[in-house]
Amino acid sequence: xxxxxxxxxxxxxxxxxxxxxxxxxxxxxxxxxxxxxxxxxxxxxxxxxxxxxxxxxxxxxxxxxxxxxxxxxxxxxxxxxxxxxxxxxxxxxxxxxxxxxxxxxxxxxxxxxx
Amino acid sequence: xxxxxxxxxxxxxxxxxxxxxxxxxxxxxxxxxxxxxxxxxxxxxxxxxxxxxxxxxxxxxxxxxxxxxxxxxxxxxxxxxxxxxxxxxxxxxxxxxxxxxxxxxxxxxxxxxxxxxxxxxxxxxxxxxxxxxxxxxxxxxxxxxxxxxxxxxxxxxxxxxxxxxxxxxxxxxxxxxxxxxxxxxxxxxxxxxxxxxxxxxxxxxxxxxxxxxxxxxxxxxxxxxxxxxxxxxxxxxxxxxxxxxxxxxxxxxxxxxxxxxxxxxxxxxxxxxxxxxxxxxxxxxxxxxxxxxxxxxxxxxxxxxxxxxxxxxxxxxxxxxxxxxxxxxxxxxxxxxxxxxxxxxxxxxxxxxxxxxxxxxxxxxxxxxxxxxxxxxxxxxxxxxxxxxxxxxxxxxxxxxxxxxxxxxxxxxxxxxxx
Numbered sequence: 001x002x003x004x005x006x007x008x009x010x011x012x013x014x015x016x017x018x019x020x021x022x023x024x025x026x027x028x029x030x031x032x033x034x035x036x037x038x039x040x041x042x043x044x045x046x047x048x049x050x051x052x053x054x055x056x057x058x059x060x061x062x063x064x065x066x067x068x069x070x071x072x073x074x075x076x077x078x079x080x081x082x083x084x085x086x087x088x089x090x091x092x093x094x095x096x097x098x099x100x101x102x103x104x105x106x107x108x109x110x111x112x113x114x
Numbered sequence: 115x116x117x118x119x120x121x122x123x124x125x126x127x128x129x130x131x132x133x134x135x136x137x138x139x140x141x142x143x144x145x146x147x148x149x150x151x152x153x154x155x156x157x158x159x160x161x162x163x164x165x166x167x168x169x170x171x172x173x174x175x176x177x178x179x180x181x182x183x184x185x186x187x188x189x190x191x192x193x194x195x196x197x198x199x200x201x202x203x204x205x206x207x208x209x210x211x212x213x214x215x216x217x218x219x220x221x222x223x224x225x226x227x228x229x230x231x232x233x234x235x236x237x238x239x240x241x242x243x244x245x246x247x248x249x250x251x252x253x254x255x256x257x258x259x260x261x262x263x264x265x266x267x268x269x270x271x272x273x274x275x276x277x278x279x280x281x282x283x284x285x286x287x288x289x290x291x292x293x294x295x296x297x298x299x300x301x302x303x304x305x306x307x308x309x310x311x312x313x314x315x316x317x318x319x320x321x322x323x324x325x326x327x328x329x330x331x332x333x334x335x336x337x338x339x340x341x342x343x344x345x346x347x348x349x350x351x352x353x354x355x356x357x358x359x360x361x362x363x364x365x366x367x368x369x370x371x372x373x374x375x376x377x378x379x380x381x382x383x384x385x386x387x388x389x390x391x392x393x394x395x396x397x398x399x400x401x402x403x404x405x406x407x408x409x410x411x412x413x414x415x416x417x418x419x420x421x422x423x424x425x426x427x428x429x430x431x432x433x434x435x436x437x438x439x440x441x442x443x444x445x446x447x448x449x450x451x452x453x454x455x456x457x458x459x460x461x462x463x464x465x466x467x468x469x470x471x472x473x474x475x476x477x478x479x480x481x482x483x484x485x486x487x488x489x490x491x492x493x494x495x496x497x498x499x500x501x502x503x504x505x506x507x508x509x510x511x512x513x514x515x516x517x518x519x520x521x522x523x524x525x526x527x528x529x530x531x532x533x
Contacts, residue, residue, distance in 0.1 A: 002289040087291040088241055089299075110288040 001084045003042060003111040004091040008104050010078040016103060027101035035083060040094060046079035078104065082111075116166035119159060126155050129172040130257030131342070135229035136176050138236075138292060141183060142204040144254065144282050150183035151175065157182075230255060231346045232292050234339075238307045239290045246281035247310050253278055255342070256335045266332050267317065304347075308356050308412060311339045315360050319367075320514070333364055344399075351406045355413030358399035362419035365392035377520040381428035393423045414443040433462035450476050451483075458487055466494040482511035486521060489528065498531035 016024060035041045050069035057064060069076060081098060085091040091108055099106040130151060137147035154175045168174035184205065190198035237250040252258045252266075264274035284290065295303040318332025340357040347353045369383035378384075400420040403413045418439045425431040440456035453476055461469020470491040478484035489504035505525035509518060 004288075085289075087289040088239075089291050089295075091288075092241070108288075112287075 001086060002088075002091070002113070003082060003084050004088075004094075005107075005109045005111065006081040006083060006091070006095050006098050007077055007107045007109065008046075008079045008098070008102050009075050009107060010104060012074040013104075020103070024101065024103050031097055031101045034097070035081065035094060040083045040085055040090075042082040042084055044079070044081040047077060050076045116164065117162040119163075121167075122155075122158050122162050125167070125171045126151075126158070126175065127257045129175050131230050131233070131255040132172060132228075133176045133179060134254055134257075135233040137179055137183065138233055139229050140180060140205050140208045141187075141201050142208070142292070143201050144285065146183055146187070146201055147179075148254075150179035150186075153182045153186075154179035228346045230342060231294050234307055234343070235294055235303060236285060236290055236292050238303070238310050239285075240303070240306060241288065241290055242281050242284065244310070244313070246277055247306070248313055249274060249278050250281050251310050251339070252314065252335060255339060258335065262331070266329055304350060304352070307343070308352060311336050311343065312356060312360075312412070314339070315363070319363060320517075330367075333360075333367070336360060337364060351403050351408045352410040352412050354399050355403050355410060355416050358396045358403065358416035359412050359419060361392045361399070362396035362416060362423055365389040365396065365423065371516070375516055375519075376523070377516050379520075380422060383428075385425075385427060388423070396420060397423060409442060409446065411443060411447045414439055414446065418443070431462070433459055437463050450478050451481070454478060454481075454484055454487060461491055461494075466491045470495065479507075480511050482508040482517070482521075484508075485511065486524075489524065493524075493528055493531070498528040501525075501528040502532065 015021075032041070032044060035044075053069040055066050055068060055070050057066075079102070081094070083091065083094055085094065088108070088110075091110075095106045095108045133151050133154075134144075134147045137150055138144055141147055141150075157178055158175070162168075184202070187198040187202050187205075191202055234251060234255055237254055238247045242250070249263055249267075252263050253260065258266075260275050260278060261271050263278075264271040267274070269277075294300075314332055315336030318329040318334075318336065337357075337360050340353075340360050343353045344357045365388050366380070366383060368389065369385065369387035370378055372378045396416065397420050400413070400416050403409075403416070418436055421432050421436050421439070437456070437459040440452070440459050444452050444456055454473065457469050457472035457476070460472050470488070473484070473488050473491060476484065485504045485508035489501040489508065492498070492501040492504060502525060505521055505528060509521050509525070512518060512521070
């Protein structure tokens, strides 16, 4: 079993209509139940927008706290699943369902083992 | 000396894909498999000249490589190397699974999935970039060394080495599976495998860059891969179609290049130079495909080539049939490039005016065959002056020296006609 991050990327597409948004939430909830029932679930969550982000880093030996996302790009992490799957094909099957449910592109990345 | 070094290398080259594929299944690790086969090669070079060829060189290589790898992994595992421990555990599981499978199979004969087939689907997995798919396929299935692959694709060796290392790392880290996809995915996934083999052939046949018009090693390798696929998936008509297409294209290899190394187009080729054994084999495959009646792009392209191969001279070409085949091809792969080829066939059936009208509907600026075809039709319509800038556009779009020589020649002739 390998664990995979399914990262949901917000791009600069226009936002969904309120109805589509509601439907998307329902679809994601249904998918979550499906992932749990299949025993593939590790963890998942949606994130507040990048404007709520704070970055902490070491500069000249001192820890500095600044406002803002790490990178000011159009594409930002919006949420994620962590799943476990037998191989990449199984993970891609979940990712296919995930991108349909959340209406956004999903990036699949394996976790390092151990 | 009973066996020469060249012979040994030849055997390894031929058996490489099969041996590596078997060892990948056994150890679940491409690097271990490759190193083990390399090790077996060193041993063979040492022993075979004195002992002669073993009765079954392929089996000898696989067994020797497997034993060497297990010894090596045991030594590493005893030093607490976790990677080696994992590979050994995997190998034990693989052995158990084999035994189980044999027990299950007893009494019933089913198709045995070849390890090479699994491996080619791993190499051509859609999670890998096309360039990586091609490089991995040539290296793991074709047994080509990284410098050879780099030379064939005219990229620096370091770039190619990195491409291969990265792809192998991704296969391992992301756990890209080592199996033939299920029925639901098979059509898409097979399409990727066929494209990779076709691309390898094409890169050899229409060498996109550099001095030589063709790179025979790539063509030969692509045909070998297509033969392996056809042997392993005899029920997939597109696999047979691809093999037929490659054989029929390759049959014209000797006639396609003039004594001065320049390109000779189909109508001007000396047909006695065609390889009639390849033609016969390709045409048999096309007929077998027709009987199945499940057409696809490779089968139709093969059929078009089969019609050309049927004509004893260019004037006897059955263009009507070729045009009908292009109509079919356009229906199953509606691309501008196919439409361009159809327009060329149309010009043969309905004349250059109809051909030019069809070409003018396309937008393939910067694609050199488009400009060359347009120029050729303009010349035939008695407008050589208009053809010159088209030849220039074609020249600007290709870097293959032999094709450039050919286009320069055509351009000169058109300019002379235009006065």
